[in-house]
Amino acid sequence: MYGKKLDNSSDPTSTSTHSSHSKVCREPPPHHEFSYRWFRGPPAEPCAYESCPRRTSFSPHEWSKHALGGSGCSLQCVSAQSSLYRATFCNASCFVKAWKTQYTVERGDLGPQAGRSTTPNRRRTGSYCTVDTDDDARSVDSVRSGASSAYGGGNGGNPPGTPREISVEGGGGPRTPQAAGDTSQGYGNDYGGRGGSGHHSEHEWVEISRDQLYVPHTDDVGRKLKLEAAAYSVDSGELLMHRVVKTDLVLSRTPDPEKRNLVTAKNSGSAGGGPRFRIVTYNILAEIYATQQQYPYADLWALSWDFRFQNIIREIIDVGPDVVCLQEVQADHYESHLYNAMHEAGFEGVFKQKTRQSMGLTGKVDGCALFWRRTKFHLVESYSIEFNELAQRQVTTVMGLNPRSEEGAAMLNKLSKDNVAQLVVLELAQPSLSSRPGRDVGQVCIANTHLYSNKDCPDVKLWQTLHLLQELETFVLARGTGLPLMICGDFNSTPESAVYDLLSRQAVHPGHPDVNLGGDDSSGPNVLPDAMSITHSHVLGSVYSAVMGEEPRFTNFTAQFKGVLDYMWYSTGSLRPLSAAPIPDEATLTRHGDALPSTQYSSDHIMQISDMQILKM
Secondary structure, three states: OOOOOOOHHHOOOOOOOOOOOOOOOOOOOOOEEEEEEEEEOOOOOOOOOOOOHHHOOOOOOOOOOOOOOOOOOOEEOOOOOEOOOOOEEOOHHHHHHHHOOOOEOOHHHHHHHOOOOOOOOOOOOOOOOOOOOOHHHOOOOOOOOOOHHHHOOOOOOOOOOOOOOOOOOOOOOOOOOOEOOEOOOOOHHHHOOOOOOOOOOOOOOEEEEOOOOOOOOHHHEOOOEEEEEEEEEOOOOOEEEEEEEEOOOEOOOOOOOOOOOOEEOHHHHHOOOOOEEEEEEEEOOOHHHOOOOOOOOOOHHHHOHHHHHHHHHHHHHHOOOOEEEEEEEEHHHHHHHHHHHHHHOOEEEEEEEOOOOOOOOOOOOEEEEEEEEOOOEEEEEEEEEEHHHHHHHHHHHHOOOOOOOHHHHHHHHHHOOOOEEEEEEEEEOOHHHOOOOOOOOOEEEEEEEEOOOOOOOHHHHHHHHHHHHHHHHHHHHOOOOOOOEEEEEEOOOOOOOHHHHHHHHOEOOOOOHHHOOOOOOOOOOOOOOOHHHOEOOOOEEEHHHHHHOOOOOOOEEOOOOEEOOEEEEEEOOOEEEEEEOOOOOHHHHOOOOOOOOOOOOOOOEOOEEEEEEEOOO
């Protein structure tokens, strides 16, 4: 359920003009307590078309906008002369298919319906004395403060909206609404017409909890849930507020992710006995970016973090990694969800958020997270790199500019994009694996980063990559030559970019368009050194290119862009890729959605997986 941002029209101190129906509380509410009751609805027939898969399946895959044909709206036949009269269908396609089998019913066969309008009856929402026969007419967030006859008759002189069968227990404890004379009963006809019989029919609403929070389980799948909430004055016991909220059908858990088999590299047969580990890199799509404006083809509920987190964590754990590099990890979700789940699965980790401010919303900033399996590695060193800090050093120390000068401020403004990188040195937890003749093969250096995303700023991404590689040069050389190095992450750069050339070839061609942006006003100041100076000493290879012979077609798959942005780079002299998991093809990715994210793939990126081996010198 999603909260709504309140505007200042509800603020008594606001000078804005209130509409005629708005209510402003001039005094603070009295001291009160809440009570909650959860009910499970009867089994529902979601679609009258007999061949509809949603009659028996409540998988999220079957109930997405993609599966429903993009509408997500149910339809009801309103023709009184049709055999399908008042039949409900989950989408237009099922209605059209069922219509081919319908037949005309003689008006005389309709009985009491014969003389009525062909439009189904509708409840009068303004009446307090109408029995609520159409319980499913109310939707989530609807307000129900009337319909007193649904609670067993008149309201006994209470104000309209006070349920007659709610009584308040004495004493100082929490006050709980109860049916008169029987604390085990529900609320009369509004919850299935439960009386004093003590048993329930399959058409009734059954009470399942009185806790504030309720987590659905398998018994709830395919049914609707209803929450009855009431507020009572602590002093007088007076009912202050009464609301009923009903959910849509409860769906089952998303099926387990499809197994991704690894392809073995051609040269892996000659691999010696060096230590091996499995590493993955994955941009998991932070909640702050998972909006329907950005992904209009995805269901709102499929974009919610609570839904996506369960799929993402299962997908990661399922591949059995030893090292996990994640990008777009939201700070509050790292604390509340991700770290705990990974720790329970046997991992330890570190997190570095971007250096931007959260704009007053604590934790609503994404960053990078790096985890390692505790039984495989233990942490030796951990550092973080802030590109804003590197930009400040470049402008003031290297270029000798005053950051407050026009030129210095322009440089900082262009380079300060809040991106970060992580750097850890991991050591094998079992020393016996590294106690072999030759160089110590017990340690490996892992870098995890997420570069600037703006496609119109390839020079900024190249600057970030160059300075990341320079920082890694200093770090690795200070610890002796030959320390195995992997650089993983979302580089927001395609294989045609200068960033890719720099990583794979140690240099960039002077004629590459990414280093010749013209330096006009639209592109801002030139932040790059001479093209001949854009170089580094690392000899790196791309894992997927080495194993598959080429980069995949895409690692990011949205309606707006499909291409490769994510990579795993390794030092060719000390590491060897043994295998990699191919990226699923387009047909697989679009099986349950037009693009990513979908009900099956909960990020717009695809996880990369590889088995690596540390080489002996």
